[in-house]
Amino acid sequence: MPLWLEDFLWTYQTLIHSLGINGLLALSMYVVLAVGQLSLGQAAFMGLGAYTGALLSLHTGLPFALVLAASALVPALAALLIGLPTLRLTGVYLAIATIGLGEVLRVVYVNAGITGGALGLGGIPDRTEGWIILALLAAALAGCVLIGRSRFGRAMEAMRSDQTAAAVIGINLPAYHLGALLVSAALAGLAGALSAHSSTFIGPNEYAFETAVTILSFAILGGTGSPLGPVAGALVLTALPELLRPLHDFRGVFNGLIIVLVVLFLPRGLVPWRMPRLGKTP
Amino acid sequence: MFAQQMANGLVLGSTYALFALGFTLMFGVLKVLNLTYGFYFTAGALVALAGVRDLGLSLWLALPLGMLAAGVLAVVIDTLLLTPLRRARAPELASLMVTLGAVLLLYSLLSMALGTEIRRFPVGTVPSGAVMLGTVRLGAAQGLIIATTAVMLAGLWLLMSRTRLGLALRAVAENEDAARLMAIDVPRTVMLASLLSGVLAGAAGVLIGLNQNAIQPYMGEFMMLRGFAVIIIGGLGDVRGAVAAGLLLGVAEVMAAGYIDSMVKDGVAFTLMVLVLWLKPAGLLGRARVSRA
Numbered sequence: 034m035p036l037w038l039e040d041f042l043w044t045y046q047t048l049i050h051s052l053g054i055n056g057l058l059a060l061s062m063y064v065v066l067a068v069g070q071l072s073l074g075q076a077a078f079m080g081l082g083a084y085t086g087a088l089l090s091l092h093t094g095l096p097f098a099l100v101l102a103a104s105a106l107v108p109a110l111a112a113l114l115i116g117l118p119t120l121r122l123t124g125v126y127l128a129i130a131t132i133g134l135g136e137v138l139r140v141v142y143v144n145a146g147i148t149g150g151a152l153g154l155g156g157i158p159d160r161t162e163g164w165i166i167l168a169l170l171a172a173a174l175a176g177c178v179l180i181g182r183s184r185f186g187r188a189m190e191a192m193r194s195d196q197t198a199a200a201v202i203g204i205n206l207p208a209y210h211l212g213a214l215l216v217s218a219a220l221a222g223l224a225g226a227l228s229a230h231s232s233t234f235i236g237p238n239e240y241a242f243e244t245a246v247t248i249l250s251f252a253i254l255g256g257t258g259s260p261l262g263p264v265a266g267a268l269v270l271t272a273l274p275e276l277l278r279p280l281h282d283f284r285g286v287f288n289g290l291i292i293v294l295v296v297l298f299l300p301r302g303l304v305p306w307r308m309p310r311l312g313k314t315p
Numbered sequence: 316m317f318a319q320q321m322a323n324g325l326v327l328g329s330t331y332a333l334f335a336l337g338f339t340l341m342f343g344v345l346k347v348l349n350l351t352y353g354f355y356f357t358a359g360a361l362v363a364l365a366g367v368r369d370l371g372l373s374l375w376l377a378l379p380l381g382m383l384a385a386g387v388l389a390v391v392i393d394t395l396l397l398t399p400l401r402r403a404r405a406p407e408l409a410s411l412m413v414t415l416g417a418v419l420l421l422y423s424l425l426s427m428a429l430g431t432e433i434r435r436f437p438v439g440t441v442p443s444g445a446v447m448l449g450t451v452r453l454g455a456a457q458g459l460i461i462a463t464t465a466v467m468l469a470g471l472w473l474l475m476s477r478t479r480l481g482l483a484l485r486a487v488a489e490n491e492d493a494a495r496l497m498a499i500d501v502p503r504t505v506m507l508a509s510l511l512s513g514v515l516a517g518a519a520g521v522l523i524g525l526n527q528n529a530i531q532p533y534m535g536e537f538m539m540l541r542g543f544a545v546i547i548i549g550g551l552g553d554v555r556g557a558v559a560a561g562l563l564l565g566v567a568e569v570m571a572a573g574y575i576d577s578m579v580k581d582g583v584a585f586t587l588m589v590l591v592l593w594l595k596p597a598g599l600l601g602r603a604r605v606s607r608a
Contacts, residue, residue: 253412289417
């Protein structure tokens with residue numbers, strides 16, 4: 034590796050880690066939006082993954098790959114608990130239940146002894162590397178593209194444009210909704226575990242409402258026509274505050290404003306393309 | 316002891332009911348889950364506080380002022396953000412997302428402008444006396460909460476059931492297109508619904524601000540979580556259900572804090588909400604029409 038590249042990677046290690054992690058979070062949001070649902074629990078799922086991963090690394094000798102797998106599994110179970118009753122109903126119910134999940138988990142983190150209370154958990158071993166994060170992001174992106182081009186993807190696109198019509202042509206809506214939510218929770222949990230092992234510290238307030246909105250702003254800015262959009266949105270919104278320091282202090286205002294403006298004036302986002310279909314179009 | 320707990324629970328529950336009433340009314344008429352709703356609660360409390368502290372108003376003027384300010388804010392936000400989407404017949408999730416962005420923006424701006432420290436009403440804003448009903452002690456602020464809630468509930472009920480405006484509100488809630496065909500001025504009715512719900516949120520904000528005497532920008536966001544739980548437990552868009560569920564949640568929280576552990580209190584709302592979602596998604600009274608996907 035040339036010296037300048039090594040230098041660059043060293044200087045920007047944190048930025049590269051957060052680009053990858055936020056890319057994963059944006060994809061996790063995309064998976065839910067792609068079936069026409071809105072989850073506001075991505076931060077909660079991320080937090081569950083982060084705490085699961087951190088506790089496993091601190092208290093057991095499990096290999097990192099297994100820690101990551103467990104961190105993806107636990108949020109998926111939580112998603113099952115609130116997804117099963119709400120996904121048979123309209124989208125509003127999932128949005129409400131997932132906001133509630135985030136808040137109740139915060140209360141648990143603050144009050145439970147094992148999670149370190151309000152002070153959070155420190156001294157988490159630094160077990161992750163930039164290439165692990167980026168490889169996982171690439172794998173998740175490839176998975177999303179492949180699924181998007183399969184018959185599942187076409188079903189998802191159909192239900193996003195018209196739920197009723199999709200149900201009429203025989204698409205099992207609740208099954209798709211639940212599947213998407215489980216995958217999304219697992220991806221967010223994975224991102225959470227990676228971020229916990231990258232920053233070596235986690236606290237109960239990192240996974241609150243503002244984080245959930247920030248994750249949504251990645252997806253909205255990028256546009257949800259294809260999985261590339263949310264990842265692009267995450268790159269822009271992660272890199273911008275690093276490059277323009279003053280933006281850093283106004284992040285809440287900035288992310289909120291972006292969501293408002295994009296939904297009102299640019300509903301298809303920065304990357305408006307849709308994924309090309311497989312095979313010939315008639 | 317039990318009677319006192321019950322009374323405290325009912326007082327807390329009244330504020331939840333008042334808050335959730337506006338929320339569920341807004342959802343019922345506008346068919347939008349407006350997440351900026353909690354901000355009206357904060358705004359009401361802050362305006363009333365400014366009225367008492369900086370303008371030297373008495374509480375009897377500051378309370379309506381806070382309510383009115385919150386109502387106007389609700390109309391402004393609805394007109395700026397949600398009316399364009401409604402006109403474009405954008406999907407339900409678009410309006411949900413726009414209010415989500417707006418709420419982050421509003422809270423960030425407010426806490427940048429005012430800081431996040433806790434503000435208090437000056438001593439003597441509420442008389443310090445208390446009434447004894449048997450063994451139950453009821454402070455003046457608590458009495459004010461119960462009285463205001465009762466008055467506003469009665470007023471809302473009269474408006475909804477006895478006036479043409481109320482009829483228009485119910486018609487738009489039932490079916491917007493049919494209401495338009497019946498020559499109901501839908502935009503005006505929508506504005507009225509926003510105004511009413513903002514006023515209710517503002518009232519709850521002032522009252523809770525008085526009762527706990529702690530006002531800070533994010534108070535509305537903490538309240539929103541109770542609001543979500545109450546409107547789900549009561550059934551989305553069900554006004555009577557919201558009142559019942561608000562009282563129930565208030566009592567349940569106070570009892571949980573009193574007889575189990577104060578830490579449990581914050582989890583009660585979510586637990587009840589998930590139970591209702593599993594067992595009876597149409598709400599406690601089962602009146603809300605649950606639309607299934």
